[in-house]
Amino acid sequence: xKTKGNLKNLFTLSFFLFTFTLLxxxxxxxxxTSEGIILPRYTKADKATLPSQEGRVxxxxxxxxxxxxxxxxxxxxxxxxxxxxxxxxxxxxxVSLEGDRLYLAPGQFIVVPGISAAQCRVTDIDGNIYNCxxxxxxxxxxENLKTETYTDGTPIPYGGAVTSLSPPDDYFFFLxxxxxxxxxxxxxxxxxxxxxxxxxxxxxxxxxxxxxxxEDLETFIGSDGWSGQQAKALKAQFAGWQSDPxxxxxxxxYGLAVLPSMYYNAGPLQPxxxxxxxxxLGTLSTNNGAAIIFSWNDDTLNITExxxxxxxxxxxxxx
Numbered sequence: 001x002k003t004k005g006n007l008k009n010l011f012t013l014s015f016f017l018f019t020f021t022l023l024x025x026x027x028x029x030x031x032x033t034s035e036g037i038i039l040p041r042y043t044k045a046d047k048a049t050l051p052s053q054e055g056r057v058x059x060x061x062x063x064x065x066x067x068x069x070x071x072x073x074x075x076x077x078x079x080x081x082x083x084x085x086x087x088x089x090x091x092x093x094x095v096s097l098e099g100d101r102l103y104l105a106p107g108q109f110i111v112v113p114g115i116s117a118a119q120c121r122v123t124d125i126d127g128n129i130y131n132c133x134x135x136x137x138x139x140x141x142x143e144n145l146k147t148e149t150y151t152d153g154t155p156i157p158y159g160g161a162v163t164s165l166s167p168p169d170d171y172f173f174f175l176x177x178x179x180x181x182x183x184x185x186x187x188x189x190x191x192x193x194x195x196x197x198x199x200x201x202x203x204x205x206x207x208x209x210x211x212x213x214x215e216d217l218e219t220f221i222g223s224d225g226w227s228g229q230q231a232k233a234l235k236a237q238f239a240g241w242q243s244d245p246x247x248x249x250x251x252x253x254y255g256l257a258v259l260p261s262m263y264y265n266a267g268p269l270q271p272x273x274x275x276x277x278x279x280x281l282g283t284l285s286t287n288n289g290a291a292i293i294f295s296w297n298d299d300t301l302n303i304t305e306x307x308x309x310x311x312x313x314x315x316x317x318x319x
């Protein structure tokens with residue numbers, strides 16, 4: 001038995017074994033074996049056929065997420081990317097991942113079938129490691145870009161002390177001028193760093209998301225049951241977003257984990273918005289760049305334009 005002590009008691013008291021039959025197939029039971037605690041798993045196609053059951057926890061093999069069901073519907077517990085982030089940044093050396101085994105303490109682990117195959121990683125020139133997720137055939141970073149260096153080794157200028165900016169100046173900023181915010185929130189860039197014809201910002205084989213990437217994502221999520229709630233489906237859970245329950249509560253259905261990383265310089269920090277540059281220039285003015293805005297009190301995506309010297313986040317997409 002690989003689980004013991006309080007951990008074993010927690011799982012044996014909190015969960016029960018169950019079996020579901022659908023379309024002639026049986027979803028495997030949750031079980032406690034010599035290989036650890038085996039979570040039931042399912043595909044996205046299975047989900048619609050499952051009867052409602054309060055407290056059900058399953059592993060969604062299609063999207064690589066742990067899902068929890070209550071009487072209101074399905075909620076993402078943690079994406080594969082988020083699990084790996086917690087492992088690397090917050091709980092080492094107490095938590096580790098070996099294959100499909102998620103170790104919670106020495107000798108104590110749960111088994112998440114398929115989690116190893118779902119891993120997606122990319123490293124930038126500065127050595128920052130990013131998790132990624134594939135949504136509708138496109139692979140996105142699940143974290144905001146953090147690099148202070150272009151892919152060819154050219155440093156990106158720091159703009160925190162610059163008093164006058166004009167397009168197409170290329171700079172990066174720290175959220176609230178504090179480097180401690182880089183690890184979680186990433187960096188904020190002017191559009192000149194994103195749409196730079198001489199230097200690539202994203203790792204080799206990746207590009208700053210184009211407006212069309214965001215539009216395709218918005219269209220797909222809308223067709224996948226989240227029409228009018230695309231932003232809600234992409235915002236990270238438990239990430240500090242201002243909310244007004246039961247309204248505007250982040251769901252993070254697809255693991256993109258959008259954080260309320262604001263913009264530079266937003267003034268007093270409040271977790272109310274996330275802003276991303278798209279690679280495209282704006283169409284209303286040569287001083288504008290295409291931008292995507294998530295707001296705490298709006299469940300829809302706002303694809304718009306912003307003045308190019310504002311510091312905003314960047315997500316990279318695989319070529």
